[in-house]
Amino acid sequence: MKLEVKNLYKSFTNTEVLHGISFSVESGRALGLLGRNGAGKTTTIRIIMNLFEANKGEVLLDGNKFIRQNHHIGYLPEERGLYPKKKVLEQLIYLGQLRGLSSKNSKENALYWLNRLGVEEYKDKKLETLSKGNQQKVQLAETFLTNPDIVILDEPFSGLDPVNSQILKDIINEMIKENKLLIFSSHQMGYVEEFCEEIALINKGNIVLTGNLKDIKKEYGKNRLTISSDELSLDDLKSIIQKDLSQIARVIEMRKDFLIIELLGNNSKNDFLRSIVEKDIDIDQFSTYEPKLEDIFVEKVGEK
Numbered sequence: 543m544k545l546e547v548k549n550l551y552k553s554f555t556n557t558e559v560l561h562g563i564s565f566s567v568e569s570g571r572a573l574g575l576l577g578r579n580g581a582g583k584t585t586t587i588r589i590i591m592n593l594f595e596a597n598k599g600e601v602l603l604d605g606n607k608f609i610r611q612n613h614h615i616g617y618l619p620e621e622r623g624l625y626p627k628k629k630v631l632e633q634l635i636y637l638g639q640l641r642g643l644s645s646k647n648s649k650e651n652a653l654y655w656l657n658r659l660g661v662e663e664y665k666d667k668k669l670e671t672l673s674k675g676n677q678q679k680v681q682l683a684e685t686f687l688t689n690p691d692i693v694i695l696d697e698p699f700s701g702l703d704p705v706n707s708q709i710l711k712d713i714i715n716e717m718i719k720e721n722k723l724l725i726f727s728s729h730q731m732g733y734v735e736e737f738c739e740e741i742a743l744i745n746k747g748n749i750v751l752t753g754n755l756k757d758i759k760k761e762y763g764k765n766r767l768t769i770s771s772d773e774l775s776l777d778d779l780k781s782i783i784q785k786d787l788s789q790i791a792r793v794i795e796m797r798k799d800f801l802i803i804e805l806l807g808n809n810s811k812n813d814f815l816r817s818i819v820e821k822d823i824d825i826d827q828f829s830t831y832e833p834k835l836e837d838i839f840v841e842k843v844g845e846k
C-alpha cells in the first residue's frame with residue numbers, strides 16, 4: 543500500500559495554515575511527521591482522517607481517493623477520546639464491536655493489547671481512576687484493537703515514561719516488520735530517528751524536508767567532516783583552519799569534543815587531510831560527519 547498526501551491547503555476562517563503539504567509513505571515503513579508546535583501536523587493528520595476537509599489537495603491510497611471508512615485504521619487522536627466513567631475492558635469491547643469485531647474477538651484483542659501495554663490489571667477499573675500515562679496506554683490499546691494495517695498516531699509518546707516509551711517502540715517496530723503502514727507525528731526527534739525510514743518536516747504549514755531519512759542524512763553530511771587534535775585546543779585548531787586553510791574548508795560549528803567543517807569547492811577529504819598533515823598538526827579524530835536528525839531540524843527550522 544502507498545499513501546500519498548498531495549498538495550494539501552487548509553484555512554481556518556481567513557487564515558491559511560497549510561500551504562501545500564505533500565509526502566508519501568508505503569507499507570512496511572514508518573513516516574515521522576515532524577514540526578514545532580503549531581506547524582500543522584495535527585491538521586494534516588485530521589485531513590488524512592477525513593475529520594477536516596482540505597481547501598485543496600487530496601489523499602490517495604494506491605492511487606485512489608483514500609476513504610477512511612473503507613479500511614481498518616488505527617488512529618490515536620491528539621485529543622484522547624475514551625469514556626472516563628466507563629470501565630476499561632468494557633469500553634474497549636464496546637468500541638471493538640462498533641468497528642465490526644465480534645464480541646469474542648473484541649474481548650480477546652482488548653485483553654491482548656492491555657496485556658501487551660502492561661495495563662491488564664486495570665481492566666475492571668473506571669478509566670478516570672488511572673494515571674495519565676496508563677490512560678494513554680488504554681487509548682493505545684483502543685487504537686490497535688482491530689489489528690489495523692494503517693496506523694496513524696498523533697504524538698503517541700506524550701505522557702509515557704521511558705519504560706513505557708520502550709514498550710511502544712517495540713510495538714511500532716513489530717508493526718513495521720508486519721508490513722503495516724505507519725504515520726506518526728512528533729516533535730521528539732529521538733523517537734523518529736529510531737524507527738522512521740521516511741520523514742516529512744513541516745514548518746509553518748510548509749514541507750521543508752521530506753524523503754528517506756538515511757538519504758537525507760547522507761546528503762546533509764556530504765562534504766562535512768569532524769576533526770579534533772591531540773595537541774591543539776579546538777579554538778586554536780579553528781583559527782588555523784580559518785587562517786591557513788580557508789580555501790579548502792570552513793568551520794561550521796564547534797562541539798564539545800570536535801569541530802565540524804565543510805569542504806569548499808572541489809576539495810576532497812584527502813585534500814583537507816593532506817593540508818592538515820603538511821601543517822604538522824597531530825590529528826586525534828577525523829571522520830565523516832553523521833548528522834543527527836535534531837541538527838537537521840534545527841538548521842531547517844531554525845530553533846530547537
Ligand SMILES: Nc1ncnc2c1ncn2[C@@H]1O[C@H](COP(=O)(O)OP(=O)(O)OP(=O)(O)O)[C@@H](O)[C@H]1O
Nearest residue numbers: 554559577578579580581582583584585586620729
Ligand atoms: N480548529 C481550528 N481552528 C482554527 N485554527 C486552528 C484549528 N486547528 C488548528 N488551527 C491552527 O492551525 C495551525 C496548525 O495547528 P496544528 O494543531 O495542526 O499544529 P501541530 O503541528 O499539530 O502543533 P502541536 O505540535 O502543538 O500539536 C495552528 O496555528 C493552529 O492554531
